[in-house]
Amino acid sequence: MHLTSKEERILKGEEGFGRQKAIELLVALGDIYGAKRLVPISSAQVSGASFKTVGDAGIKFIEDFSSEAHVSVRASVNPLGMDVLRWRSMGIDERFKEKQMRIVRAYASMGLEPLYSCTPYLAGNRPRAGQHIAWAESSATVFANSVLGALTNREGGPSALAAAVIGKTAEYGLHLIENRLPSVQIDVESIPQGSVPLLGYVVGRIAGNRIPYITNLTLTNDEHKSFGAAMAATSAVSMYLYGRPGVRSKIDTSRIEECVSLPESELKECQDSLSGDDSWDLVAIGCPHCSTQELRRMARTLDGKRPRKDCNVWFCTSRKAYANAPDAVKTLKRFGKVLCDTCMVVAPIEKMFKRTASDSGKAMVYLPTLGKQRATFRTTDQLLEAISR
Ligand code: F3S
Numbered sequence: 001m002h003l004t005s006k007e008e009r010i011l012k013g014e015e016g017f018g019r020q021k022a023i024e025l026l027v028a029l030g031d032i033y034g035a036k037r038l039v040p041i042s043s044a045q046v047s048g049a050s051f052k053t054v055g056d057a058g059i060k061f062i063e064d065f066s067s068e069a070h071v072s073v074r075a076s077v078n079p080l081g082m083d084v085l086r087w088r089s090m091g092i093d094e095r096f097k098e099k100q101m102r103i104v105r106a107y108a109s110m111g112l113e114p115l116y117s118c119t120p121y122l123a124g125n126r127p128r129a130g131q132h133i134a135w136a137e138s139s140a141t142v143f144a145n146s147v148l149g150a151l152t153n154r155e156g157g158p159s160a161l162a163a164a165v166i167g168k169t170a171e172y173g174l175h176l177i178e179n180r181l182p183s184v185q186i187d188v189e190s191i192p193q194g195s196v197p198l199l200g201y202v203v204g205r206i207a208g209n210r211i212p213y214i215t216n217l218t219l220t221n222d223e224h225k226s227f228g229a230a231m232a233a234t235s236a237v238s239m240y241l242y243g244r245p246g247v248r249s250k251i252d253t254s255r256i257e258e259c260v261s262l263p264e265s266e267l268k269e270c271q272d273s274l275s276g277d278d279s280w281d282l283v284a285i286g287c288p289h290c291s292t293q294e295l296r297r298m299a300r301t302l303d304g305k306r307p308r309k310d311c312n313v314w315f316c317t318s319r320k321a322y323a324n325a326p327d328a329v330k331t332l333k334r335f336g337k338v339l340c341d342t343c344m345v346v347a348p349i350e351k352m353f354k355r356t357a358s359d360s361g362k363a364m365v366y367l368p369t370l371g372k373q374r375a376t377f378r379t380t381d382q383l384l385e386a387i388s389r
């Protein structure tokens with residue numbers, strides 16, 4: 001891999017131990033994947049911020065690294081294991097909170113932005129088309145590549161942090177235009193109401209490790225958010241391309257090796273398989289984090305209704321969306337907790353609940369594994385109906 005003279009100096013340790021360790025990691029990754037050079041990035045997004053997922057070893061790594069390094073580009077942090085302000089009302093204990101706050105302080109001392117959201121693109125860290133970035137959160141990388149037109153691989157937490165420190169990442173994978181072409185075409189017949197997350201879930205399974213080109217797809221940005229999150233959860237790919245009905249596509253389809261029809265019946269079968277019964281301890285909405293528009297839409301639906309007292313509800317969102325929609329938040333708080341900085345997967349939900357219903361395709365993958373939950377899928381409207389009377 002070719003390094004500039006400045007990069008060579010960093011590698012020799014002439015700019016400090018932290019920057020040396022960071023560039024060593026980037027060069028090692030570049031060598032593994034055959035990168036020819038490092039490319040400058042406009043932003044980074046770092047995962048591995050919840051004490052639940054990183055544990056004591058993670059805290060030690062982050063604290064040690066933070067004493068030696070500082071970020072050199074805009075960089076934000078993925079959700080934590082708790083709402084920094086309402087941790088007690090979530091049921092988080094003192095020990096967890098103390099450990100979590102050590103991670104918060106370590107990242108802050110490195111200069112990372114405390115967004116604590118998987119939707120940085122809605123909370124101020126929004127790259128432009130054509131910009132190279134180094135993002136770690138899978139749902140955010142797929143949105144950045146597919147909707148915003150930025151270029152990023154699905155980074156690991158340490159490699160995104162290293163990229164944030166150096167301001168560059170190794171140029172391989174989705175940073176190269178020739179690797180951003182689809183190799184499987186998926187023709188979507190139609191999408192039942194509220195089933196976009198399931199479409200992502202099924203498309204991911206079909207795609208596997210191939211970039212899919214989905215025809216006949218008209219989604220809002222919020223729908224792209226939940227579609228991509230589910231697709232990235234059931235596949236290894238961090239990008240999709242799509243064509244709108246009746247619009248001539250300019251997408252290069254020369255590498256497509258398989259065309260698959262996706263009938264509506266397959267989405268219904270998927271829904272049946274994830275539907276379970278109506279018994280749950282928690283209704284969790286906001287995976288990925290709810291946007292301002294989603295908070296407002298849910299509040300409108302619930303306006304004038306009364307909450308069911310026997311139902312725990314979490315609405316997970318970013319602090320930015322929370323601040324943008326005070327009236328909606330006020331309405332939603334009558335029905336449950338509106339939590340920032342965290343989510344149903346990276347919070348220690350397994351210590352509080354056993355059965356969780358959600359409207360998220362991604363949550364259907366991770367609630368049973370990371371959260372040890374019996375997970376049930378319902379559409380957003382079905383959940384709002386279930387929590388109100
Ligand atoms: Fe975000 Fe947590 Fe889902 S990080 S995408 S809300 S699993």
